Amino acid sequence: MAESSWKPKRASAGTADSTKSTFNVELSIQSAEIKKALEEIVVEKDGFQLKDNKETTPPSLLILELDENPEETFSVIRDLVKAARGTEIFLTAAELDSAILLEAMRSGAKEFLAQPIQKQEVEDAFSRFQERATATVANDAPIKKDGKVLAFFGGKGGVGTTSMAVNTAAALMKLPSEPRVVLVDVNQHGGDLPLYLDIQPTHSFRDIAADPSRVDQAFLFRILTKCESGLQILASGYDDLSTGRLSPDCVESTLRMLQSNFDYVVLDCGHVLDLTTKKAMELASLILVTSTLMVPVVHRTKRILELLRGSGFPQSKLRLIMNRYLSGEKDVLVETEEILKQKAHWLVPNDYPSVSHSVNSGKPLIDTAPKTAVGKSYMDFAYSFDDQASKPQAKASTFGWLSPFKSKQTQPAT
Numbered sequence: 001m002a003e004s005s006w007k008p009k010r011a012s013a014g015t016a017d018s019t020k021s022t023f024n025v026e027l028s029i030q031s032a033e034i035k036k037a038l039e040e041i042v043v044e045k046d047g048f049q050l051k052d053n054k055e056t057t058p059p060s061l062l063i064l065e066l067d068e069n070p071e072e073t074f075s076v077i078r079d080l081v082k083a084a085r086g087t088e089i090f091l092t093a094a095e096l097d098s099a100i101l102l103e104a105m106r107s108g109a110k111e112f113l114a115q116p117i118q119k120q121e122v123e124d125a126f127s128r129f130q131e132r133a134t135a136t137v138a139n140d141a142p143i144k145k146d147g148k149v150l151a152f153f154g155g156k157g158g159v160g161t162t163s164m165a166v167n168t169a170a171a172l173m174k175l176p177s178e179p180r181v182v183l184v185d186v187n188q189h190g191g192d193l194p195l196y197l198d199i200q201p202t203h204s205f206r207d208i209a210a211d212p213s214r215v216d217q218a219f220l221f222r223i224l225t226k227c228e229s230g231l232q233i234l235a236s237g238y239d240d241l242s243t244g245r246l247s248p249d250c251v252e253s254t255l256r257m258l259q260s261n262f263d264y265v266v267l268d269c270g271h272v273l274d275l276t277t278k279k280a281m282e283l284a285s286l287i288l289v290t291s292t293l294m295v296p297v298v299h300r301t302k303r304i305l306e307l308l309r310g311s312g313f314p315q316s317k318l319r320l321i322m323n324r325y326l327s328g329e330k331d332v333l334v335e336t337e338e339i340l341k342q343k344a345h346w347l348v349p350n351d352y353p354s355v356s357h358s359v360n361s362g363k364p365l366i367d368t369a370p371k372t373a374v375g376k377s378y379m380d381f382a383y384s385f386d387d388q389a390s391k392p393q394a395k396a397s398t399f400g401w402l403s404p405f406k407s408k409q410t411q412p413a414t
């Protein structure tokens with residue numbers, strides 16, 4: 001899959017540009033008074049401007065306020081430093097104690113601004129920032145990642161869409177290139193993705209929907225839930241029994257921002273085609289329609305593929321994934337591909353005991369059953385997205401069970 005357009009790119013706006021040197025500043029400050037004081041200083045200071053919320057490129061400078069839970073703020077700083085290389089972080093807080101200061105510096109904050117805000121102190125910190133940024137501008141301007149968005153959509157309910165999204169995201173995390181991966185539940189009818197990873201997110205899309213204007217870099221990292229593996233999750237917060245709907249606008253602004261911070265944004269879109277999932281799929285690099293070889297599933301998958309093609313989704317973006325595949329089903333597969341007018345891009349072996357054990361233990365297959373055919377299939381699938389990573393030779397030979405279908409996996413979609 002040789003697509004290079006999604007690789008990290010240098011930002012086109014808001015970066016430290018050696019000819020213009022205007023730095024975008026984002027303020028993630030709760031207290032209105034402190035925010036106003038800092039805004040005034042940014043606006044007055046030559047070479048600095050407030051970042052427009054619609055701009056998805058990470059800011060050059062982010063000023064964060066320490067919240068009631070300092071550990072949470074430090075964790076956000078650590079994630080931001082890793083995700084948005086080239087963004088400097090300043091911390092501001094009312095209480096200044098040495099333990100907090102030390103932890104702030106360790107987590108990656110570059111300056112500490114005491115409250116109440118002292119204009120001179122902030123201006124001096126800005127000047128030091130300018131000096132550092134000018135010295136490192138060639139290599140360290142904020143990078144606008146253009147992460148690959150993989151949207152899994154179910155040809156029917158229960159075909160394994162959530163399993164696909166969870167296990168693909170977990171396998172991507174294991175690639176030698178150590179990509180940054182976020183898994184997003186765009187399914188507002190099920191919204192059960194956290195159960196597959198045994199996490200209980202305290203935040204979700206609902207936090208964004210409550211006030212879309214608040215969505216900035218720091219806010220976004222605050223509402224993600226981090227798994228032990230480092231995989232970040234954005235929960236849906238919606239299901240059939242809850243009130244409200246996840247709006248297409250909310251999904252669009254969130255995905256755009258995630259895309260600029262992560263290498264892979266993996267989406268569980270459920271199986272209901274509505275304006276919200278359609279929007280998510282419009283933003284996707286690939287739409288991975290998940291299906292099985294069961295007649296009712298094939299019947300609905302055919303309708304879904306026709307609807308997607310009819311709605312203007314390019315064929316080059318569509319991929320068919322056959323889940324729960326049994327090795328004796330080759331003839332049925334060929335017949336199904338003809339019916340669907342789509343070659344299968346990937347075959348995931350049927351292994352109910354391993355998959356259900358993984359779901360019930362709240363861990364991805366790559367951890368619970370890495371040596372099974374289904375576990376290996378997911379790892380191989382992850383490798384197929386990373387054109388920089390070459391799969392270790394020893395590993396390649398262990399995927400022997402797939403060799404009769406190898407041509408199918410590499411075949412471009414028709």
Ligand SMILES: Nc1ncnc2c1ncn2[C@@H]1O[C@H](COP(=O)(O)OP(=O)(O)OP(=O)(O)O)[C@@H](O)[C@H]1O
Pocket residue numbers: 154156157158159160161162163164190270271323324325348349350351352353355356359374
């Ligand atoms: N490769 C596989 N082999 C065997 N069983 C599988 C496989 N993948 C998924 N399953 C099983 O299929 C069932 C449905 O999986 P999953 O919840 O991922 O589907 P879904 O399409 O997301 O469902 P829903 O429409 O309810 O959101 C689960 O019991 C899961 O264990």
Ligand SMILES: [Mg+2]
Pocket residue numbers: 161162163187190270
């Ligand atoms: Mg599901």
